[in-house]
Amino acid sequence: MLGQAFEDFADTLQIDNMEDIDTKFQSITKRLNTSYWETNSEEDHGYKVGSLGRYTAIKGVSDLDMLFVLPDELYTQYNNYKENGQSALLQSVKNEIKKKYPKTIVRGDGQVVVITFSNYEVEVCPVFEEADGSYTYPDSNNGGKWKRTDPMPEIGESEYMIEHTDEHFKYVCQMVRAWKNHIGFKMGGLLVDTLVHKFFNKYPSYESTTFDNYLSLLKDLFSYLKGLNKDQKYWNALGSNQQVYNKDGIFVEKAEVAYNKIKDLDDDSEDLYEVLQELFGKNFPIPETVQKSAESRYAMASYSDKEQFIENLFPVDIRYSLKIDCEVKQNGFREILLRTLLRQRKPLLINKELTFFITKNEIEEKELSYDIHWKVRNRGPEAIKKKMLRGEIVRGNGTKIERTSFKGGHYVECYIIHNGVCVARDSIDVPIAIESYIR
Structure with a gap:
């Protein structure tokens, strides 16, 4: 029974949009072959790498990493630039891809050109093939330099x-x-x-x-x-x-x-x-x-449980860091941060105002667009009795204000949604004592 559950779980992890990904890969490869090799091939010079290339990606993967091999003479051309030929090379590849996708967001990102499709992005890394089978690629950061990668082994x-x-x-x-x-x-x-x-x-x-x-x-x-x-x-x-x-x-x-x-x-x-x-x-x-056994044990909660799960609302592919904390206040005055309280193993008491906020959002640092969603989940017999389990996922902003009212082991979770995919998440436990809960 357990073995079958693991096998069924493995089945759920398999990619379900590979046909669309392959189509995009082939169209990008064809466009770049037309631009740089004067052919219409959908296969030559293009390679899937990363998790998709290694066949270890899972359903919901939000990025396709691909290499495109350029003619050697272009290396000489861009290497001879006085300033940041690597950036100029990425700009050239970006412009050629825009000819195929004029209405799609195409941007440079240091070492790759990123094409944003619905629910996933393709990261195109232009490379030059070396005699040993490795590749040289451009890094436009800090004035520009060439780097080496060797994904085929x-x-x-x-x-x-x-x-x-x-x-x-x-x-x-x-x-x-x-x-x-x-x-x-x-x-x-x-x-x-x-x-x-x-x-x-x-x-x-x-x-x-x-x-x-x-x-x-x-x-x-x-x-x-x-x-x-x-x-x-x-x-x-x-x-x-x-x-x-x-x-x-x-x-x-x-x-x-x-x-x-x-x-x-x-x-x-x-x-x-x-x-x-x-x-x-x-x-x-x-x-x-x-x-069925679990349902009978928790039948008391089932009638009022509206909990939602982020996996059922968005594909999940955690690629960025997110950290949240909570400011604990009494009568409008800050007392302590919740994570500090947890480290000190002190109880969180009633009549506290809780302001949850984001302390680190890596996707914001990268200046990418995103939405914020929050989830508040109450647990324990008091939450069940009062029909206050909550657990709905709602769109919000960088802060969320709650108040303690009855005891239980509750938690709050925050999600960052980019291009229709949950790319970052964090949660914090809210262990409330002395007849209190979040409402």
């Missing part, structure tokens, strides 16, 4: 591992993505695939795993991830040994929390599926017999 190693493990390497990489999307933290796709690759190398018995063994596999995987050094600056990528940089190591802390949630579970644990949904979201399937 990464794709090859991923393809090998997928075949060698009967696709379970792919499924595990995808479940790690689903976990980080649900929990809401930034972790690059190449880092995900690299660390899962290292995990399989450390635990070779899982190369022949089945879905029936996934609970054990996840325990060992989260144990492996939580044991890594969060301050390590980089890991060597699968296949290429390129340096994959680790900016904050937050995944180590998140893995420890995940491990502590599942370490004592087995197939017969009463709260097994509840915990798996805490890790992976409500899309993790619950067998019908377990679902």
Whole structure:
């Protein structure tokens, strides 16, 4: 039963708009071939890379990374520019793409040209092929320079591992993505695939795993991830040994929390599926017999529960950092920040005004358009009794004001929506004591 649930969950993670992505990829490739190679080919010189190229992307992925190989003589032309030939090269590629998509947002972004379609973006990186199969690409930041990338060995190693493990390497990489999307933290796709690759190398018995063994596999995987050094600056990528940089190591802390949630579970644990949904979201399937048992236990809440889930409203692909906090006030005077209160393990009492606000919004720093949505969820018997579970997701602005009124373990979550996709999220627990809740 559990093995089937993991298999069904893996099925839900598969990309469902690949035909549209392929069509866009082919049209961009054809346009650039026409511009730079005097051919109409939809395939030559263009390559899917990134998670889609490695076959580890999941449903809701919001970016297609592609390389387009340019003629060598253009490198000489742009390298001879007195100032930032890299920027001039990106501008040239941008202008050629605009001929195909004149009404679509096309912009340069340091190292790539970004084309914004509905629910996803294509990032085109113009490159020059080197004799060893690697590529040189432009970086227009800080006056301009050339950099090297080597994605083909990464794709090859991923393809090998997928075949060698009967696709379970792919499924595990995808479940790690689903976990980080649900929990809401930034972790690059190449880092995900690299660390899962290292995990399989450390635990070779899982190369022949089945879905029936996934609970054990996840325990060992989260144990492996939580044991890594969060301050390590980089890991060597699968296949290429390129340096994959680790900016904050937050995944180590998140893995420890995940491990502590599942370490004592087995197939017969009463709260097994509840915990798996805490890790992976409500899309993790619950067998019908377990679902009926849970419904009978929580029938008291069902009539008034209007909770919404961001996964059902928008595709989720966490690519940017978001951090929220809360100012606790009494009679209009600030007392403390909620995260400080939580660290000090002090109770949050009644009659407090709570002002939730954003402390870091990476997508704003990148000057991209976005909308903000909030969710307030009350939990516990008092919330059920008073029909105040809440949980609706509503559009708002950078702050949200609430007030404590009855006890329970509540939480508030914030979502950043860009181009129809949830690209950042964060939540904060609101443990209210002494007969209080959020209203």
